[in-house]
Amino acid sequence: MSDRTDERPDRTDRELLAAHVAGDHDAFAELFARHRSRLWAVALRTMGNADDAADGLQDGLVAAYRRAGSFRGDSAVTTWLHRVVVNACLDRLRASSVRRTATLPDDHDQPLPAPVADTVDPALAAERSEQRRLVLAALAELPADQRAALVLVDMEAMSVAEAAEVLDVPVGTVKSRCSRGRARLAVSLRAAGVLPPAPPVAVEGNQDTPPAVPSSEPPARAPPA
Amino acid sequence: MPDTPDEELVRRLLADARHDEPVPADVVARLDGVLADLAAEGRPAEVTPLRRRHDPRRRRWAAGLVAAAVVVVGGVALRSVWPEGSGTSGSASSSADSAGSSSAGGRNQGPEAAPEGFAIVTPHVAELHRATLADDVRRAVAGLPVSLGSAPSSASPPASFTCADGGWGAGSGVPARLDGTDAMLVLRPPAGGEQVADVLQCGTGRVLASVTVPAR
Numbered sequence: 001m002s003d004r005t006d007e008r009p010d011r012t013d014r015e016l017l018a019a020h021v022a023g024d025h026d027a028f029a030e031l032f033a034r035h036r037s038r039l040w041a042v043a044l045r046t047m048g049n050a051d052d053a054a055d056g057l058q059d060g061l062v063a064a065y066r067r068a069g070s071f072r073g074d075s076a077v078t079t080w081l082h083r084v085v086v087n088a089c090l091d092r093l094r095a096s097s098v099r100r101t102a103t104l105p106d107d108h109d110q111p112l113p114a115p116v117a118d119t120v121d122p123a124l125a126a127e128r129s130e131q132r133r134l135v136l137a138a139l140a141e142l143p144a145d146q147r148a149a150l151v152l153v154d155m156e157a158m159s160v161a162e163a164a165e166v167l168d169v170p171v172g173t174v175k176s177r178c179s180r181g182r183a184r185l186a187v188s189l190r191a192a193g194v195l196p197p198a199p200p201v202a203v204e205g206n207q208d209t210p211p212a213v214p215s216s217e218p219p220a221r222a223p224p225a
Numbered sequence: 226m227p228d229t230p231d232e233e234l235v236r237r238l239l240a241d242a243r244h245d246e247p248v249p250a251d252v253v254a255r256l257d258g259v260l261a262d263l264a265a266e267g268r269p270a271e272v273t274p275l276r277r278r279h280d281p282r283r284r285r286w287a288a289g290l291v292a293a294a295v296v297v298v299g300g301v302a303l304r305s306v307w308p309e310g311s312g313t314s315g316s317a318s319s320s321a322d323s324a325g326s327s328s329a330g331g332r333n334q335g336p337e338a339a340p341e342g343f344a345i346v347t348p349h350v351a352e353l354h355r356a357t358l359a360d361d362v363r364r365a366v367a368g369l370p371v372s373l374g375s376a377p378s379s380a381s382p383p384a385s386f387t388c389a390d391g392g393w394g395a396g397s398g399v400p401a402r403l404d405g406t407d408a409m410l411v412l413r414p415p416a417g418g419e420q421v422a423d424v425l426q427c428g429t430g431r432v433l434a435s436v437t438v439p440a441r
Contacts, residue, residue, distance in 0.1 A: 025264040032260065040252065041244040054252045058259055063392070065263050070389055070428050087429065128241075135242045154239035179232070185239075186231040195234055 013077035021069050028065055035078055038156065039085045045151040046089045048140040056092050060085030075165050082166045086148055093144045131194055138188035146181035149174050154182075343411070345398040348380045351410055353403045353424060359436045362422045365399055365410060366438060391430025396423075403433055415440030 011019065011027075013034070019027035032039075039060070043053040064084045071080055139147055145167075152163040153174065160178070164171045189195045228236065248256075351365035382388075382400035388407045401410040403424050413421040420440040424433045 029257075029260050029264075032256070036248055036253070036256070040248040044244050045242075050249065050252070054255065057252070058256060061256055061259060062263065065260070066392075067389070067428065087431065091431070131238070132242045135238045139239070139242070150239060154236050155243040157240070157243075182228075182232045182235040185235045189235065189238065190231075194238065195231065 014073065017068055017071055017077055020065075028068065031077070032061060032064075032081075035081055038078075039081060042082060042151055042156060043085055043089050045136075045139070045155055046086060046144070046148050047093070048136075052092065053089070056089035057085060059088035059092065063088055079162060079165045082152070083168060086152070086166055087168075090144055090148060134189065134192045134194050135185075138185050138192065141188060142181050142184055146177045146184070149177035150181045150185075153178050342395055343393050343398060345380050345382060345400065347399055348382055349400070350382060350386050351399050351401040353401050353408070353410065353434075355404055355434055358424070358434055359438065362410065362436050362438050365401070366412065366420075366422070369397070369399070388427035391425055391428050393425055393430060408433060 011030075013031055016027045016031040020031065040053065040057055043057040043060070044050060047053040047056050060081075064081055067084070071077070075083075139150065142150070148167060149163060152158045152166055153160060158166070160171055160174050164174045167174060186195060190198065347369055349368065351361065351368075353361040353365070386400045386407055388400065388409055391409065393409055393411050394413075396411040396413045399410040399412065401408050401424060407427050409425045409427065411423045411425055413423065421435060421437050423435045425431065426433050
């Protein structure tokens with residue numbers, strides 16, 4: 001993750017953070033503005049709705065502003081910012097013990113961005129929008145730690161190592177959370193019809209073991225005595 | 226280990242559901258306002274207990290107003306068991322309380338909410354261990370002033386104890402080491418004859434461990 005995320009020949013993230021700590025009141029606003037969109041996306045997907053995401057992002061903003069002096073420079077500033085915001089969101093989730101089983105993400109009814117093609121098949125767009133709604137709803141059902149890991153790795157395309165830094169957990173923990181989260185999502189999305197039905201499980205070797213999925217073939221019966 | 230077909234499909238679906246739209250204008254305005262207030266405070270590296278400013282632009286208020294009402298009622302109830310002056314609300318967060326312009330936002334309180342007081346009530350560092358946390362906390366609490374309400378407004382921990390403020394929230398702070406690592410033990414305002422004791426991480430305020438002990 002780079003410390004300079006735009007092409008402008010101005011101060012790096014580290015320089016801005018250092019300037020902020022030194023008392024430059026504009027530096028933090030500039031730094032935050034650079035990363036606001038991605039931080040918002042992470043907060044929104046972690047919290048599941050815009051109101052809570054705004055709260056979480058505000059908490060993170062205040063914490064980062066006030067704790068800037070504690071940044072030791074052992075990670076990228078963007079990683080640190082993500083860490084502060086994700087922690088703020090997770091703290092909110094823990095504090096409120098919010099269960100989002102009944103709520104849908106705020107943008108569930110918004111259409112997907114227009115595809116590259118000039119013509120949009122309305123039926124296809126509607127299908128994708130519904131699919132996205134179901135994915136976000138299923139994501140909101142996951143435990144917060146799994147959700148946060150998936151948001152960073154699968155949505156924000158962070159490497160597992162970067163996500164581990166953000167979440168302040170070992171790489172293996174991120175992998176585990178992602179794996180368990182995806183497995184749970186697969187179950188939910190299959191039940192919702194987003195994923196195709198599971199293929200029959202092939203059973204090899206031991207013929208005495210009954211098949212996991214009933215075969216269409218009639219069961220072999222012993223001839224009548 | 227390679228992804229299973231299901232995992233690969235889920236990953237693709239999640240990637241498709243990535244949020245790529247700009248931050249809503251009302252959120253940007255709110256955050257800009259918070260930043261302006263923080264800049265007006267002029268203390269970029271200082272940490273004080275977080276408190277949400279009152280901002281009429283902010284969110285859909287119905288749920289927030291209900292929460293604020295609950296906090297007010299709860300605050301009134303708590304004052305009967307948590308004497309005023311037990312913390313440093315008059316010092317640590319006085320600017321936020323009096324000016325009403327604090328821009329922090331971590332505790333989900335409206336302007337009518339009960340004040341959050343925090344004070345370090347002893348200069349001594351409590352040795353805590355996860356394995357014996359409840360006993361350790363009880364021992365630490367037993368060594369505190371008889372009435373936390375009459376405790377000095379703030380005590381100074383020894384110089385060897387370094388713990389950056391993590392936004393501790395309301396309660397009485399006891400410098401501590403949890404399994405050898407500096408931390409802050411915060412005794413929350415008692416309720417129902419019990420008292421939650423949170424062990425918080427220095428610098429972040431994250432809860433490392435928590436135990437409920439009889440209220441003093």
